[in-house]
Amino acid sequence: MEDLQKLLLHDHGLSVSTLPEKGRCLFTTREYSPGEIILSQEPYVSVPNKTPVKSRCDWCFTSSNVKRCSSCQVVWYCGSKCQTSDWKVHRLECQLLAKLEKNRIKSLTPSIRLMVKLYLRRKLQNEKVIPTSVTDNYNLVKDLVSHISEVEEMQLVLYAQMASLVNIILQWSTLNIKEIAENFSKLACNAHTICDSELIPLGTGLYPIVSIINHSCSPNSVLVFEGRIATVRAMQTIPKGSEVLISYIETAGSTMTRQKALKDQYFFICSCPRCIKLGEHDDIEESAILEGYRCKNHTCNGFLLRDIESKGFKCQKCGVVREKEEIVKIASEEKTMSNKASVALSSCHNKEALDMYLMVEKLQVKLCHSFSINLMRTRETLLKILMELQDWKKALTYCRLTIPVYERVYPKFHPLRGLQYYTCGKLEWLLGYTDEAIKSLTQAVDVLRITHGTNTSFMKDLIAKLEEAKAEASYKLSSMDD
């Protein structure tokens, strides 16, 4: 830990402290500017997601030109460079996988593979086959919190079953099932989902230094991935002596929803500036808007709260009461239709799914406030389906409908907000709405240059698109002048 402290201080302007209510925390020892990299780390171990449609390279997560390892037939690589980088660990994993029965191979989950790789890497570092460094050693994994004493009985049983499977795969006499189970608990509250630049999940990785960073629902930093490398960037000016904070969860929900997600997975009650407002008037209003019902009076945008007298829901702006029975009826129709729609979508019946999601949207418009998170999610799904069906005009309509909600629920420099402006800009550009495209792409660049930096090919593409749109607009203008 002393070496780590020295390195963090010297190379990064950071220091680790321990607070009784949070455990380890990462603090800045200098000021960070918006967009500046605070920390970058390679994973101790990582593994791609398992999907029936897209195999990914086990090292860099790309899905292009991947080939199966000829020996184990389980793991994929995009080329010899990635295969060589992963070889020391995979050589051992490969022998183990080749010995497994077909049924066991089929049931191998990414979590099991991640744990097997964790033990293999620890072994290879112990034997000095893989070098260790201050930021790359198993002691950092040992230091991670597990919350094992707080884990529910059912979950413990599951961890024990998973640990037995790891034991069967590794077949080491010295393995301790309890320790493996505890490591599964560590993964649950420390591992990160590796995403691409558009925040599409690709896999899971354990980044023990990044894992020192605590959570806030109103964070000052953001975690993004460039391939397998995790990068934490400042989203705002972070003064010297501040705690570096990222968000572990989807921050768009109400305070109760966020707190439940944090308690269930990370075992703490958040006391960030947003969470301490729980139960205050503004917080109740925001929750009712995001997750509650709309006013019966269609010209009113008030929010509804339970009304003890009428047993219904009363608009806090115009006073009109919505009967509970009416709400229950629409909510149950909406739930049935949502379930059917999601089945159609997961079976890739896009046209059928589109019609069903349009019905869900109709019901949610009747039921929910216009800033409702559920309605926003339905519109995001409709946008995705319409893009798949290449109905660009309707896709743009839906993208535009989500923007005001994004602007309300995400802070200015949230990557999801930047990505939604980008989608809007791309659709506008495709449809020939050059001026609108310039506006949306500029908004996207303004946000994403902070969250993603400017060096990635993703950002270079975005900046090039904006330049192209600007060039076309000035060409149009000059030909009008002629």
Ligand SMILES: C[S@@+](CC[C@H](N)C(=O)[O-])C[C@H]1O[C@@H](n2cnc3c(N)ncnc32)[C@H](O)[C@@H]1O
């Ligand atoms: C990824 S770890 C973060 C580092 C951790 N503090 C440590 O000591 O290793 C996640 C755990 O940190 C704690 N934690 C993170 N954010 C917190 C917060 N805002 N308030 C209290 N505890 C927090 C919780 O115990 C959570 O399960």
